[in-house]
Amino acid sequence: xxxxxxxxxxxxxxxxxxxxxxxxxxxxxxxxxxxxxxxxxxxxxxxxxxxxxxxxxxxxxxxxxxxxxxxxxxxxxxxxxxxxxxxxxxxxxxxxxxxxxxxxxxxxxxxxxxxxxxxxxxxxxxxxxxxxxxxxxxxxxxxxxxxxxxxxxxxxxxxxxxxxxxxxxxxxxxxxxxxxxxxxxxxxxxxxxxxxxxxxxxxxxxxxxxxxxxxxxxxxxxxxxxxxxxxxxxxxxxxxxxxxxxxxxxxxxxxxxxxxxxxxxxxxxxxxxxxxxxxxxxxxxxxxxxxxxxxxxxxxxxxxxxxxxxxxxxxxxxxxxxxxxxxxxxxxxxxxxxxxxxxxxxxxxxxxxxxxxxxxxxxxxxxxxxxxxxxxxxxxxxxxxxxxxxxxxxxxxxxxxxxxxxxxxxxxxxxxxxxxxxxxxxxxxxxxxxxxxxxxxxxxxxxxxxxxxxxxxxxxxxxxxxxxxxxxxxxxxxxxxxxxxxxxxxxxxxxxxxxxxxxxxxxxxxxxxxxxxxxxxxxxxxxxxxxxxxxxxxxxxxxxxxxxxxxxxxxxxxxxxxxxxxxxxxxxxxxxxxxxxxxxxxxxxxxxxxxxxxxxxxxxxxxxxxxxxxxxxxxxxxxxxxxxxxxxxxxxxxxxxxxxxxxxxxxxxxxxxxxxxxxxxxxxxxxxxxxxxxxxxxxxxxxxxxxxxxxxxxxxxxxxxxxxxxxxxxxxxxxxxxxxxxxxxxxxxxxxxxxxxxxxxxxxxxxxxxxxxxxx
Amino acid sequence: xxxxxxxxxxxxxxxxxxxxxxxxxxxxxxxxxxxxxxxxxxxxxxxxxxxxxxxxxxxxxxxxxxxxxxxxxxxxxxxxxxxxxxxx
Numbered sequence: 001x002x003x004x005x006x007x008x009x010x011x012x013x014x015x016x017x018x019x020x021x022x023x024x025x026x027x028x029x030x031x032x033x034x035x036x037x038x039x040x041x042x043x044x045x046x047x048x049x050x051x052x053x054x055x056x057x058x059x060x061x062x063x064x065x066x067x068x069x070x071x072x073x074x075x076x077x078x079x080x081x082x083x084x085x086x087x088x089x090x091x092x093x094x095x096x097x098x099x100x101x102x103x104x105x106x107x108x109x110x111x112x113x114x115x116x117x118x119x120x121x122x123x124x125x126x127x128x129x130x131x132x133x134x135x136x137x138x139x140x141x142x143x144x145x146x147x148x149x150x151x152x153x154x155x156x157x158x159x160x161x162x163x164x165x166x167x168x169x170x171x172x173x174x175x176x177x178x179x180x181x182x183x184x185x186x187x188x189x190x191x192x193x194x195x196x197x198x199x200x201x202x203x204x205x206x207x208x209x210x211x212x213x214x215x216x217x218x219x220x221x222x223x224x225x226x227x228x229x230x231x232x233x234x235x236x237x238x239x240x241x242x243x244x245x246x247x248x249x250x251x252x253x254x255x256x257x258x259x260x261x262x263x264x265x266x267x268x269x270x271x272x273x274x275x276x277x278x279x280x281x282x283x284x285x286x287x288x289x290x291x292x293x294x295x296x297x298x299x300x301x302x303x304x305x306x307x308x309x310x311x312x313x314x315x316x317x318x319x320x321x322x323x324x325x326x327x328x329x330x331x332x333x334x335x336x337x338x339x340x341x342x343x344x345x346x347x348x349x350x351x352x353x354x355x356x357x358x359x360x361x362x363x364x365x366x367x368x369x370x371x372x373x374x375x376x377x378x379x380x381x382x383x384x385x386x387x388x389x390x391x392x393x394x395x396x397x398x399x400x401x402x403x404x405x406x407x408x409x410x411x412x413x414x415x416x417x418x419x420x421x422x423x424x425x426x427x428x429x430x431x432x433x434x435x436x437x438x439x440x441x442x443x444x445x446x447x448x449x450x451x452x453x454x455x456x457x458x459x460x461x462x463x464x465x466x467x468x469x470x471x472x473x474x475x476x477x478x479x480x481x482x483x484x485x486x487x488x489x490x491x492x493x494x495x496x497x498x499x500x501x502x503x504x505x506x507x508x509x510x511x512x513x514x515x516x517x518x519x520x521x522x523x524x525x526x527x528x529x530x531x532x533x534x535x536x537x538x539x540x541x542x543x544x545x546x547x548x549x550x551x552x553x554x555x556x557x558x559x560x561x562x563x564x565x566x567x568x569x570x571x572x573x574x575x576x577x578x579x580x581x582x583x584x585x586x587x588x589x590x591x592x593x594x595x596x597x598x599x600x601x602x603x604x605x606x607x608x609x610x611x612x613x614x615x616x617x618x619x620x621x622x623x624x625x626x627x628x629x630x631x632x633x634x635x636x637x638x639x640x641x642x643x644x645x646x647x648x649x650x651x652x653x654x655x656x657x658x659x660x661x662x663x664x665x666x667x668x669x670x671x672x673x674x675x676x677x678x679x680x681x682x683x684x685x686x687x688x689x690x691x692x693x694x695x696x697x698x699x700x701x702x703x704x705x706x707x708x709x710x711x712x713x714x715x716x717x718x719x720x721x722x723x724x725x726x727x728x729x730x731x732x733x734x735x736x737x738x739x740x741x742x743x744x745x746x747x748x749x750x751x752x753x754x755x756x757x758x759x760x
Numbered sequence: 761x762x763x764x765x766x767x768x769x770x771x772x773x774x775x776x777x778x779x780x781x782x783x784x785x786x787x788x789x790x791x792x793x794x795x796x797x798x799x800x801x802x803x804x805x806x807x808x809x810x811x812x813x814x815x816x817x818x819x820x821x822x823x824x825x826x827x828x829x830x831x832x833x834x835x836x837x838x839x840x841x842x843x844x845x846x847x848x
Binding site: 086088094182183184185186211267268269343344347373374375376377378419420421422424458459460461462463523525526527528603605606607715 | 765767768769771778779814815819822823824825826838840842843844845846847848
């Protein structure tokens with residue numbers, strides 16, 4: 001047959017069908033982690049360290065075990081040392097499994113407030129909690145180190161005597177007791193600053209923040225008589241959890257089946273095993289199924305937030321607006337184990353601009369906080385907070401419009417990144433032009449109101465995905481992927497299948513499979529599912545069409561090369577009377593060789609970069625320092641928006657999270673390293689009252705790495721808001737913000753400093 | 761000969777050269793060729809056998825290549841070693 005022709009326009013892609021999982025979710029029929037129950041199920045409770053940094057001297061479980069109804073207790077001693085030191089995450093990423101295992105349950109030391117030291121399974125949750133309280137743990141309390149500058153200072157308490165400093169990029173070196181370092185560069189930094197007419201230099205700090213997914217971590221584990229464990233869990237990646245559980249519990253991967261349940265948000269925080277190995281070991285020891293539920297407080301204390309940072313940045317430009325030099329030193333918290341998002345934060349800091357002379361220095365710094373994990377474009381929000389503000393300041397000093405300044409320096413297709421390789425097709429200039437032309441850009445403002453604009457970049461990810469399609473005799477199609485659905489991807493993938501097969505999207509029934517039912521896939525991370533799993537779906541659809549064309553040839557007693565397929569219609573080039581639509585041919589498959597199904601596993605190699613910009617208006621109360629968001633317009637290049645309403649939803653969600661990061665959200669630790677605001681009353685995420693309607697402008701610069709031009713969209717919207725709000729505050733009241741969150745106290749202090757400086 | 765872009769941390773091995781030319785039919789052979797001229801290059805890139813070190817992605821002609829060191833290269837190929845980046 002001929003290669004299926006891509007329709008001149010799209011029939012399905014670019015429309016806004018109703019999501020198939022929507023009704024289940026709004027009626028409560030969808031099964032989330034806590035909805036899952038199983039006969040004979042016990043309840044787990046986890047005992048966590050009250051200390052941020054301590055040696056475990058002893059653990060005595062005898063009293064707890066004597067409590068009636070307690071069925072099992074585990075400690076670090078119940079877990080073997082991982083025999084596999086690293087497990088790949090694709091594209092060179094990996095988990096250090098020794099660290100991952102120690103993070104699941106402490107063995108000799110605890111590294112943060114909330115680090116697991118033991119777990120109990122009992123007949124009910126209250127009994128499990130009571131028993132956990134009876135476990136006696138003796139600690140040698142050690143001084144904690146809670147921020148990156150303290151951790152890098154001479155004489156700082158050392159978390160790990162040895163650690164693998166090369167765990168996050170190349171053969172870096174352990175340069176300081178708690179930190180390893182990477183450096184990237186281009187050109188001649190001294191020469192660059194010598195050429196600059198204007199130089200700005202500032203220091204910035206940001207606090208640790210959490211993804212704030214509404215559903216906490218919940219899982220249930222059950223063993224069978226063959227020694228295989230099934231785990232039902234809320235996760236961004238069933239295979240990732242399977243791999244981690246298998247290694248941490250020393251099981252063959254084929255003996256671990258992970259069933260992903262509906263997920264109430266992840267944003268990067270649910271690609272890691274926390275409670276799954278605990279539930280598995282408790283269930284094994286108790287010989288009963290065990291459910292483990294993390295409370296909100298546990299989730300905030302002991303899952304993986306996004307790092308607090310210290311950033312020192314210096315940038316220079318010529319009077320005509322040409323950027324000539326950038327020198328950045330970024331120190332990111334890694335948490336209790338090495339490997340935070342320093343490489344991504346460092347690289348994304350300037351990638352979207354052409355700057356000939358650059359030095360980027362990054363430090364991955366151990367502190368007594370939970371192991372940092374990805375959060376929507378990990379590391380980029382922090383580094384953009386610094387760089388976009390310096391760009392705004394440079395534009396101001398030069399007397400240039402800030403969008404024009406960025407347009408003059410924006411990276412275009414083919415321009416080389418700091419890593420050397422040329423940019424794939426990218427629509428940065430088009431995006432900035434759209435910002436400039438939008439009515440919001442010139443809309444009038446009142447006193448104490450200001451407008452900020454920031455421009456954000458994220459790489460995105462490809463990684464491995466699988467898809468399986470089966471054609472039913474009535475012409476409907478079953479679609480199964482292993483990509484957990486965080487954002488409506490069941491539908492965006494079904495739409496791509498329908499587009500490729502030439503059928504209605506309602507005729508595709510999408511499901512998310514478990515690790516025993518579908519081919520391997522890495523996590524739903526990196527804004528990759530609609531892009532990468534979409535490619536797997538399209539490839540699989542083409543295999544289905546190919547086989548169906550062979551069946552049509554068989555039925556028409558002709559050669560398959562004579563069969564033409566277009567928009568789901570099969571025709572015979574040599575006989576105009578021969579014509580089947582998809583359903584008609586599906587009905588004949590049983591009698592022409594049996595049902596047709598196909599499977600593909602792909603690892604896309606050409607990921608389209610993501611770009612976003614945000615225009616935000618704020619009003620500052622100069623008596624209290626409170627900042628109100630008045631108006632937001634978000635601009636994003638989707639490549640090709642498969643489901644424009646979903647794209648807008650992703651943008652709005654990312655911007656809302658970014659506004660929370662900008663104004664409210666932070667981890668509050670006391671001097672001993674105890675987290676003081678481990679609840680959503682005190683960890684202040686924005687509500688509907690804080691965020692106005694976020695208008696979304698979608699641009700489409702096709703990504704040649706996807707058959708329909710799709711780029712990932714989920715992460716980059718969170719990147720510009722913090723910087724845009726800071727710039728808006730500056731434009732409202734004339735102060736430069738250098739700390740996140742920009743809570744009222746911080747803004748008020750800046751106003752006071754400004755008044756004091758004016759008075760002096 | 762293919763062009764290899766030397767990552768900043770390894771430019772000390774190449775006397776500050778940002779790009780160097782190397783011979784080979786795949787990335788592994790390029791790395792081995794480079795190691796002959798710039799000792800230490802291979803150990804910085806290769807973990808064991810044909811496996812690239814954790815944390816590194818191999819880019820050939822603009823593609824993050826799944827086969828890593830085994831990916832074939834042409835005489836005009838550009839090869840890069842970049843930090844692995846996943847996402848949230």
